[in-house]
Amino acid sequence: MNEITRRTALAGLAAGAAVPLLGAAAVPAHGPGHGRGPKGPLVEQPRIYSGDEWGARPPSATPTVVHARPNKIIVHHTAFPNTADHSLAYAFQNSRDIQDLHMDQNGWLDSGQHFTNSQGGYLTEGRAGSLAALQRGRWMIESAHTVGQNTQSIGIENDGSYHLGAPVPEEQWASLVHFCAYTCQQYGIPATEIYGHMDFNETLCPGGLHDRLPELRELVAGRLQRRR
Incomplete structure (x- = not known):
């Protein structure tokens, strides 16, 4: 079995779904209670590149499925060096x-x-099965991003070192807002339940992004209330 097929198979097994694992461009299936306007969902799915697309290795074990919806989003930064390369190729390598x-x-x-x-605003799947779970909106994959929160929160890493005072690129900020709004919609998470890593663990993460969390919550709330 080749690497892409094995990773997809593992993610599908982890999700326990009776349907195939959805691709990044697939139309999400909305669970009960998801916000919808008169012409469809209030927040359309952003483009999220699957692990298969960026060349992920297969996980070393089957990811654990949590058969419940997460109750919060936790924002991180990678603490990797800031870069002027905002390309998709860099996002995949990162x-x-x-x-x-x-x-x-x-x-x-x-x-x-x-x-x-990524700093260029490209969204990629991390742990295998996370994209399918988000699109379905009924379960989540256990993660390893925040001690004590890995079975109840969605973790998003924003590439860059924002504890050093560097500004967050506009493309990355806009992508973060869109992602958080879509994730809140899919899982029924209130916009008030968006936090930073330092809110739960002793860390400098997510640096200056933490100062912008009130703004992020406000923008996400606005997206969720918008009607088309």
Whole structure:
């Protein structure tokens, strides 16, 4: 079995779904209670590149499914060096670097976070099965991004070192707002339940992004209330 097929199969088994694992461009299936306007969902799914698309390694074990919806989003930064390369190719390489670090140095079964947001605003799937779970909106994949919160929160890594005072690129910020709004919609998470890593663990993460959480919550709330 080749690597892409094996990763997809593992993610599908982890989700326990009776339907095939959805691709990044697939139309999401909305569970009960998801916000919808007169012409469909209030917040359309952003483009999220699956692990297969960015060349992820297969996880070393089957990811654990939590048969419940998460109750919060936790924002992180990678603390990797800031870069002027905002390309899709860089975003894919960054996702591979994170996975290598988490699997080879941390000893985790896969990337610890559910999703990654590059400085160019490209969203990629982290832990296998996270994208399918988000699209369905009924379960989540256990993660390894925040001690004490890995079975009840969605973790998103924003590439960059924002504890050093660097500004967050506009493309990355806009992507984070869109992702959080869509995730809140899919899982029924209130916009008030968006936090930073430092709210739960002793860390500088997510640096200056933490100062912008009130703004993020306000923008996400506005997206969720918008009618088309």
